[in-house]
Amino acid sequence: MSNEWIYLSTHAPPQEPAALVDDFTPSLITQANHHLCPGCGEPIAIRAAMEAIEELELAERTITVFGIGCYTAFAHNLDVEVVQALHGRAPSVATGIKRMLPDGFVLTVQGDGDMVNEGLQEVLHAAARGENITCLLLNNGVFGETGGQMTTTTTLGQRTKTSIEGRDPHQHGHPILLSDLAATLDGAAYVARCAVNNAGNVARTKRYITRAYESQMAGAGFSLVEILTMCPTGWFVDTLEGPDYLQDTLAPVHGIGELKTP
Amino acid sequence: MSNEWIYLSTHAPPQEPAALVDDFTPSLITQANHHLCPGCGEPIAIRAAMEAIEELELAERTITVFGIGCYTAFAHNLDVEVVQALHGRAPSVATGIKRMLPDGFVLTVQGDGDMVNEGLQEVLHAAARGENITCLLLNNGVFGETGGQMTTTTTLGQRTKTSIEGRDPHQHGHPILLSDLAATLDGAAYVARCAVNNAGNVARTKRYITRAYESQMAGAGFSLVEILTMCPTGWFVDTLEGPDYLQDTLAPVHGIGELKTP
Amino acid sequence: MNTTTVRGTVVIDTEACKGCDLCIDACPPQVLEMTTHEVNTRGYRYPRLLAGCTGCQACAQICPDFVFQVYKYDTPLELPVGEDARQ
Amino acid sequence: MNTTTVRGTVVIDTEACKGCDLCIDACPPQVLEMTTHEVNTRGYRYPRLLAGCTGCQACAQICPDFVFQVYKYDTPLELPVGEDARQ
Amino acid sequence: MSDRALLEGSEAMARAAVAAGCRFFAGYPMTPFTELLEHMAALLPEARGVCMNAESELEAVGMAWGAATTGHLAATGSTGQGLSLMQESLSEITNARLPLVVFNMARGQGDYFQATRGGGHGDYRHIVLAPMDVPEAVELTRLAFELAGQWRTPVMVLGDYYLAHTYQAVSVPAIDGAAPEVPDWALNGSSGGSGAARIISPLGGGVEGEEGFDLGAHYAECAAHIEAMAAGVEPLVDTGFCDDAELVVAAYGSVGKFVRYACLGLRDAGHRVGYVRPITLWPFPSEAVLNAATGSAKVAVYEQNMGQMVDDVRLATLGAVPVEFIGRPSWDHSGFGIGPDINVPDISQRILEALS
Amino acid sequence: MSDRALLEGSEAMARAAVAAGCRFFAGYPMTPFTELLEHMAALLPEARGVCMNAESELEAVGMAWGAATTGHLAATGSTGQGLSLMQESLSEITNARLPLVVFNMARGQGDYFQATRGGGHGDYRHIVLAPMDVPEAVELTRLAFELAGQWRTPVMVLGDYYLAHTYQAVSVPAIDGAAPEVPDWALNGSSGGSGAARIISPLGGGVEGEEGFDLGAHYAECAAHIEAMAAGVEPLVDTGFCDDAELVVAAYGSVGKFVRYACLGLRDAGHRVGYVRPITLWPFPSEAVLNAATGSAKVAVYEQNMGQMVDDVRLATLGAVPVEFIGRPSWDHSGFGIGPDINVPDISQRILEALS
Amino acid sequence: MSRVEPANPAQPMSTSAAGERELMLSGIGGQGVQLAAQVIAQGATADGKEVLVFGSYGGMMRGGNTDSTVVISNQPIEAPPVLATTWSAILMHHQYWTPLRERIRDGGLVLVNTSVFEDELDRDRYQVVEVPATDVATDLGNPLLGAMVMAGVYGRTSGLVSLEGLVEGMRRSVPPYRSQLIEANEGALAAGWEMAA
């Protein structure tokens, strides 16, 4: 093309003296290459979660319990210890671990289908118990892995494979706002909701995750960070539209911010 | 004894012209004799629930789904149609029934162990769906049937077979206030909590139950009435102390009143 | 002589009673009293009625064992109380 | 001649890119641009860098496929922009 | 041009179900069950039926349980893990004497024991039908609803990824929206206040004039009913070339179709092999399997697992003919139960080894 | 005076468990499992262990799963319905290669298939030990933890109401609070950041330098491990009077003790009956059962169900000796699995009928 | 434990169960029948015997039936928890005793609480020891001690449990919150033991 010349070379590190501030493969992720879809929000959230572990120097005491969803691909791609749980069951598994390793740092990574559908009872009981663990909810409002069907967090009017005409409260019921629900329980110490649909929100996500980790290490009790993530495939939109779709569809209902702090 | 003579004869109906206003066997209960313990609050609550059905003339369209607990003894002792569900699973069973019989009146009878332990997910999902059914929670803060162990609704400090020193939040977690939790869900239309520990509360219980039934018949969505019931056996107190124990232990935490109306 | 108005009365199926005492406190005019020694065949004490029942049904509503049948008199009776009740 | 201050730069692993476009909007100074025709072996378009990178890491933080390596120059460079950039 | 249609197994089964009178379905997505759920969701409203996107398998089976008590034909289903979660309910629904069809779209063949012995607690069995391909699945789906209604019991249709995702030209009976009539035992509330209100309970009905129920009597009735099914349900089987076979190969389901095709090829190549393919897995066609085996020198059992149906083959033959297991678990990376070993040359090879 | 104590079965098993090194227990009340849970809750803190009043069986087995990954001996358990709810996890915990002891305090004997075939999805088996009384339960509880640790697999102790609620004089090894040492595969976070962090997953470990895992390879390993257990775990059995027996009676668990006692009486009365009582139900003591049966005219199987272990007896004997089922389900009103038929005269009668 | 030795035919047990002595107790709720069974069983255990106890209790109802079975032996117990016949019996009350009637073996030992028991006994079939247990207990100041008196008598007449054993067994059986009763119980056991002299 005519103005190719305006682009700088980005094939190799700069000649000029410079400091590497962000490497290809993020800390505590084994290898960059993965099979999640283009524009998926989950790797962004997992990167933030892992970087926060690194920054708080928790890597050598961390056990991460994975639920079942697309994010499960990362269970075999992390440099922290991992326990793979069944769909919905991560909080109980994390409980057993934390009770036997009180000084350990125990984390769960679950999706909305995993935590709010199949495993709603697990996470709420763990929260009520004030179990001293941190749960991360990757909420994209659909079962991504199985092809984009409606979950309990799907917002009213949202079109999914099983709510073609849009979610109708009479037929499909109302969405569950998990963080709001969990925040009402006495055992919950820190509850916050954020998103990864733009640079500012990604930074905020890392901030909230860090606070949740700190509250666990302080023994404050149950902590939960809900992260709204893009699922262009499950939403049947272009990757480019993912961030705005999240902003217009999920965010207005699942409001962003800290719901409860120790 | 000396002053036996002060007592009136209560062996037979009065000679004087009088109207029978309350018979031995309450309406829609097949037979009065049952095996629940002395001073148990559950028969009182079930009587109120059945009388309300009679008064609203719903007997011929009612299907009652029972959970598993001491109250289950009444599943085979009612004159309304009954489906016996498994421990914790009544709300889903009721859902299947109501969806196929939209004009039917569908009720569940469950205890705290059934609804808030084993079946927390079922009732919350049903509430979020706005399922047009009515759930009755007989909350005595223990697993009565199995001998008085701690449930999720046991209050802090309450002594049970599995919290001998009293429920300790660090070891046993915090109680779940089911009605408060359910009331936060958009699908829930009517939510109220009452008790059967004195005549006034029994009357109030019947009032709340009636309103819940009316809201279902009006198609308002999910309705829940939580009834605090005495369990002297599970509490290891004399039957006489049951009402006050309820007032001093359960009621201050599980507050009485209407939490949500259509 | 001392009398009291009696609007209603109850029939008590003492054999069905499990002696839980709930009816005693429930009765607004406090006209129910538990036996002190007498027990039914299952060994439970049971309530007895003093003059002054209003037929309010509170006892029936709270009794876990459905022991009461409640009647309302078409016209209230005046019954002697205290020593005057003695025949 | 027209120049701009360049505090940082990125290395782009174009083969790892899945062409999702997220980095483009994320870049505060808007110095990333997707290719219009060029694709990598998997058929995806990928971003290229204009002068003006601040080394803020936003692109790296949001890229789902970890395509970026970000450097901060010890001392910022002044690079020509517009026609002046033509050698 | 004919009125037949090229349908994916999942869609063909869904159409057959609704055509057979199914009016309620509840399920939770899981590969390879997902598409069946999606097609039911699309089809049932047409027939004035209900399909629930249950929030979990536990809730799905509970909803189906409730719907079944109203006398309408109800179904649910899942895959592996999901089926395991349903075991408690599947056991008790059997004792509650309710008709229900369960679509078990399994991953591989490791779930034969669970399907045929009942993975739940207690002493129950389900009728289990295992189609080998789409046309057979259409026919067996119809049969499943028929048997469920006739015997008032859960009936399982056992399929897999191949069945769910293979397209075949089939003719499926048209769906008529007519409300199927409801059996007399069904609940609708109407018996309330009659003094003899109906109850449907896994613990049995009430005892006349008494609080409670007689569990001993009810469980005895349930046991008698299972025995009646074992004797009364005619097991289906597909056999070929057994009369003069030196070796009889036993296999079921999609894998059974591979084995069948392999035998065809080996026959054409002149090898004296026959096959027996149980279609009804419970009650197991023991008599037919024994007949097929009799006269042969050996029975070889091929399953995509460590050997489960082989027990039923041994119980059917009780040493009359030596029984050899020639299967093995085979899984590709997907975890959906697609087996790299599940192909005709490999299977033919194993059969030839057993033959020699 | 001796140091032995008169203990209820539930308490004896709980003491034996903690003495064997169990440091984590999670359960949910259900008769006749409840007392075991209550005793674990009372005992574990003494040993600096943890007992969780789980909110449900699903959560109980999940908690036990988590605790097991830390390398501490963990256990859970339940009864009937509760065990059914755990099937999904019990199946996958096996694939995750974790040691776990499961106390299955069953109601009656209807759950033999679930216990020995694995009621969950997939191709797994658990070691199953069925004590006949309290002293044997104490011994087998110890053995269960030993085998679980040795084979990294769930081991089930199968009891019932009789076992849970019978008091017997037993000596149980004292509980030493010493923290048992932890195996090298256990997780504690320490391998994080090393570039080779440990993972415990039912899907297997990761593939070197690759995202993801190789399911085919992992399932093949799991299958090989099951086969290794089937060959390597020595099945326990109790036999008596079989050498010259006309009739050999097979039974297991508490019911096995009734049968054993009945045989004693019949022997004293001069009848040529013997008994074989499998103690290990998986791997089934097929060889011992065949030995016991050989030479007799018939094997009679007595179970408090419709006939489940009888399959394993037939598979062990494969027609060598005729096998007759003489049991039946028997339930009193309580529903706890107490059988009115479970008494020595009735059982002796059935045996005599089989004998003639 | 030889029973869990790996597969190989065990030695015939001939009449290994011959030395077992069974006791069945019958009464109504509140009479202390379960406690008496525990005391005797704990006592025999303390004496170093092999013991088995299986009790049934008719629900929480006051006045419901209650019975218990105890087996005592010097060798491992072969008897299962539920037995068809018994060598000895303690009859605290007549209300629910009928099923037990036929179970007592000829030549057995039967202790009957004559203070309450109102029914015929087949005195020709077994030895009957009449014990006015409730009366004795009332004299000792508490009618509820009747079961302890019976236990004392049973220990001596049966020869299965020593007095020391009974006392130790009682101490092990009484729940902490009832410890104030230990002394009285001991007195009742001794009284029964004396009566059997």
Added chain:
Amino acid sequence: MSRVEPANPAQPMSTSAAGERELMLSGIGGQGVQLAAQVIAQGATADGKEVLVFGSYGGMMRGGNTDSTVVISNQPIEAPPVLATTWSAILMHHQYWTPLRERIRDGGLVLVNTSVFEDELDRDRYQVVEVPATDVATDLGNPLLGAMVMAGVYGRTSGLVSLEGLVEGMRRSVPPYRSQLIEANEGALAAGWEMAA
């Protein structure tokens, strides 16, 4: 359906599978391989034939491999969904075709998209029909129509599907939101059919 008749030995099926014709298609994502398979299969179904299709699709990745198997017959299909060999093949691209190479039987029929395909073919073993499908499609105004052109050629050369069948099959296969393409697709099918003349 005779297969589900109650237990009795079925008639030997001799060479009932002899009449079956297999087709394997190979290409890369985006070339319309799955659609072509559907069109041919739907077409054969419309023609009243027995048909089986089993496709695999290499994930969501653009440029991933994609292949499909179609079996057509006049009798019920005996072939399972996965086959070791095939009578015919359609090669849209060379990238992932290697596994297929050995599977084509001698005397088979191979259609190759010469516009893109760059590899050797064993022309001695089977009949090769060269179709510049992508070029023809581009001339028709849309390179993505290449698969349709191929389908047209295949229908005629194989003699397994009529043109009417293909058109009907295409109409059944095209999703509603793509209906604007129906006309163009029809043109491409016709063009392919003509080329095969």
